[in-house]
Amino acid sequence: MKLLFANADILSYENDWRLIKKGYLGIENDRIIYVGQNKPDDAYDQVRDLSGHALIPGLYNMHTHTPMSLLRGLGSGLPLDRWLFEQMLPVERKMTPQHMSVGNRISMMEMLASGVVGFSDMYHHPSNYVADVIASGMRANLGHPVMAMLSDDPASLAGRIRESIDFFDQYNERADGRLLTDFAIHAEYTSTAETVRTYAELCKERQSRLQIHLSETIKEHEECKQRHGKTPARYFYDLDVFSNPTCAAHCVAVEPEDMDLLKEKDVTVVHNPSSNMKLGSGYMPIHEMMKRGIRVTLGTDGDASNNNQNLFEEMHLAAIIHCGYMHDPTLLPVGDLFKMATIDGAVSQGRGDCGKLAVGMKADIVAIDLDAPHLMPNHDLLSLLVYSAQASDVAMTMVDGKILYEHKEFLTIDKDRVRYDLRKTLDDLFAEE
Numbered sequence: 001m002k003l004l005f006a007n008a009d010i011l012s013y014e015n016d017w018r019l020i021k022k023g024y025l026g027i028e029n030d031r032i033i034y035v036g037q038n039k040p041d042d043a044y045d046q047v048r049d050l051s052g053h054a055l056i057p058g059l060y061n062m063h064t065h066t067p068m069s070l071l072r073g074l075g076s077g078l079p080l081d082r083w084l085f086e087q088m089l090p091v092e093r094k095m096t097p098q099h100m101s102v103g104n105r106i107s108m109m110e111m112l113a114s115g116v117v118g119f120s121d122m123y124h125h126p127s128n129y130v131a132d133v134i135a136s137g138m139r140a141n142l143g144h145p146v147m148a149m150l151s152d153d154p155a156s157l158a159g160r161i162r163e164s165i166d167f168f169d170q171y172n173e174r175a176d177g178r179l180l181t182d183f184a185i186h187a188e189y190t191s192t193a194e195t196v197r198t199y200a201e202l203c204k205e206r207q208s209r210l211q212i213h214l215s216e217t218i219k220e221h222e223e224c225k226q227r228h229g230k231t232p233a234r235y236f237y238d239l240d241v242f243s244n245p246t247c248a249a250h251c252v253a254v255e256p257e258d259m260d261l262l263k264e265k266d267v268t269v270v271h272n273p274s275s276n277m278k279l280g281s282g283y284m285p286i287h288e289m290m291k292r293g294i295r296v297t298l299g300t301d302g303d304a305s306n307n308n309q310n311l312f313e314e315m316h317l318a319a320i321i322h323c324g325y326m327h328d329p330t331l332l333p334v335g336d337l338f339k340m341a342t343i344d345g346a347v348s349q350g351r352g353d354c355g356k357l358a359v360g361m362k363a364d365i366v367a368i369d370l371d372a373p374h375l376m377p378n379h380d381l382l383s384l385l386v387y388s389a390q391a392s393d394v395a396m397t398m399v400d401g402k403i404l405y406e407h408k409e410f411l412t413i414d415k416d417r418v419r420y421d422l423r424k425t426l427d428d429l430f431a432e433e
Contacts (some may be wrong), residue, residue, distance in 0.1 A: 001045055003401070004026045008050035008367070010035060011014060012195070013356035017335050019381055021033045025055055027363045030176075030400040034405070035357055041069075052371055053395060056383055057356050058117025058364040059311045060345025061248040063270040063299030066101030067095065069110070070425060071304035080217050080279045080305075088164065088304060094429055097128035099132045104129035106134045109413055110309035112405040114391030115366040117195045117398075118349060120247060120270075122184045122211050127167055134175045135413045137404045139364070142171070143184030143211040148195040157195065165202060172208070178400065180209070180350060185241065187213040188224045188232040191241060200241045207260075210241065210351055214248040214269075217281045220394075221253035221394070233258035242267055247348055249299060252282045259285075259292055268295045268348040268417040274308075275301030285330055286322050297345045310391045315341055319386055332383040367396035 003026070007045070010020040012035050026034030026044065034040045068088070075087030095103075111119055118139030133140045144164040148157050164183065172181040183203040203210050215221045215232050224232045233254055236242060237249040242265035249270040254262070262269065271287055276283045298314045300306050315337050322420055323331045346355030353418055354362045370378060374388050397405040402411050 001029060001401070002033075002042070004040070004044040004047045005050050005055060005365075005367075006039065006047055008263075008383060009054040009320075009378075010357060010384075011054060012358060013057070014358065017338070017382060022051075023422065025357065025365070027365075027401050030363055030402075032357060032359055032361050032363050037168070050367060052369065054368040054369060054370055055357065056115070056157065056366050057340045057342045058354075058366050058397065058399065059115045060349065060355070061111055061116045061119040061300055061309060061311055062247060062268075062297040062345050062348060063301055064107065064108035064118070064119055064121055064309065065304075066121050067100040067123050067129065067304035068302035068304040069106040070099060070103040070429065071302075072307045074304060078279075079219075080218065080281055082303070085278060092124070096428070097125070098421070099129040099425045099429065100125065101132050102425045103417065104132050104411065105136075105413055105418050106319060106422065107309055108133070108138060109312075109410055109415065109418065110303075112136070112138065112397050112410060112413070113394060113408070114312060114415070115308045115368075115397055116309065116311055117364040117366070118346065118351070118354070120182070120349060122182075122186075125163075127171075129178070130171055134179055135412060137178070137244075137399050138403055139178045139349070139399060140355070141180045141182045141209065141211070143182040144168070145184035145186045145211075146195065146199055147186045147190040148192045149190070152192075154299035160197070161199060161202070164199075168206060168208060176279040176320040176400070182209045182211050182247075183244070185236075187216070187220070188235050189220055190413070193228075193235075195312050196236065196239045196241060200239060200244060203244045204240075208244065210246045212236065212245045212248050213247060214251050215253040215258070215277075216276070217394075218249035218253045225257055231255060231258050233261050237261045237265065240266070243341055245298070245350070249301070250276060250281070251284050252276055255283065256288070259288055259294065262289075263292045263294050266295070268297055268344075270297050270299040271314075271318055272299045272301045272306075273314055273321060275305040277317070278307075279305055283321060286318070289328060290336075295344050295348060296340050298341050311341055312385070312389050312391050315386045324337075334380075334386040337386050338382055359377075362397060363398060365396075365398045366394060368393050369395040
C-alpha cells in the first residue's frame, strides 16, 4: 500500500529541522519513501490532500504509569511521599488485572489524541495490559519494576525478580518490534543493594534497557545519603546499574557530581515538569544537563500526578519555567525542545529508525490542524508547536503507516467499551467512599 500526503507543511529533519511548505510525503507500508517540495513521479494507491495541516514526527512520552489514570485527581496538594503512601498505594493494592487494563486504555487514548506514538511505561504486572498495548498499534517500552525491602521474604523477592525476567523473555520485540520490554527498578528507597546488583547483571545479560526513578525529591535524595553515605546516582552507579542503557526519570535533586556520572554512562534523563511542580518536588536542572551533553527527554508521569498525558503541555512548561527561572529566553531553543520530544525519545527507547520524517524512517506521523485561531499566523512552526499548540490540534496520529486516531475517532481502541469498563472499575475501587 502506497499513500501520499499532499500540500502539507512538513517538519523534516536532516541534521537540523527543516520546514517544507506545501510539500509531499510518501509512505509505502510502514516506511517513509519520499519527502519533498515537488510531487513525486511514482504512482500511489491513495493521495490525501492535507492543505492547512502540518505533518510532524510523532511524540514520545518517556515516563508514565498508564494504569494510574484511574487515580486521576486523588491526593492533590500532598507532597510526594504522602501522596504515594497515603493516597496511591491503598487503591493500587485493590487493583485487579481488569482494572489495570482499563486504566492503560484510558492513558493510551489520551496519548493518541495528543500525538504520542510511543511511550515508556513502568507499572506493576504489565502482563495485565500488554495485550491492550499491542492491540492499540502504539509503540511502547513496558517495564516490569522490581521493588525490594530488607524485611522481604527471600523467596517472595526471588519470585518478583523471576516475574520481571519472564515478562521480558515472553514479550520483548513482539508486534513487529513495536513492543519492547525494559527492566525497571522503582527507586533507591524501594530497593536493596543486593537486589539491584543482581537485577542489573540480569539486564546486562539480556542486553536490555532499564527504567528508573532517580532523585525525584530533595527528601528522597538526602535520605539516601543518610542511609548509604552517597547520592542515589552514585548508589546505582556503584551497583553497575548504569552499565545498561538507562532512562532515569525526574533527576530533580541531582548534584553536579551526579550529572558527571550520568554523562559518563550515557544515561538518558526524563524531564517531567508538570508532575514535579504539581507535587512540589522542584524540577530538573536541565541547563546543567544540556551543558554536559546529557540526553534529555520529556515525560508526563502518570495521570495521578500530572494530571494528563499531554506532551505538548510538557514542552511548553519545560520552555517557560527554565527560561523564566534563569532569566534567559535563549536557554532552551524550540528546536532542542522538540527534538527532546521526538528524536531523542525514539533513540532512548532503542528505536533508531523512528522519531523523524525522513526517507527510510518508520511512518510515525502526526497531522496538526493549523486552522485554530491560536495557530494563526504561522511565522515559525516550531515555535507554534512549543508555545501555542494544544493537544486538541492533533487531527491524526499514525504509527507504522497505520492511522490509529483521526478527527477525534479512535480506530484501534473501543472508546465506548472503555467507558463501560470504567464505570464497573470505579464501583469496584471506590464503592465504599
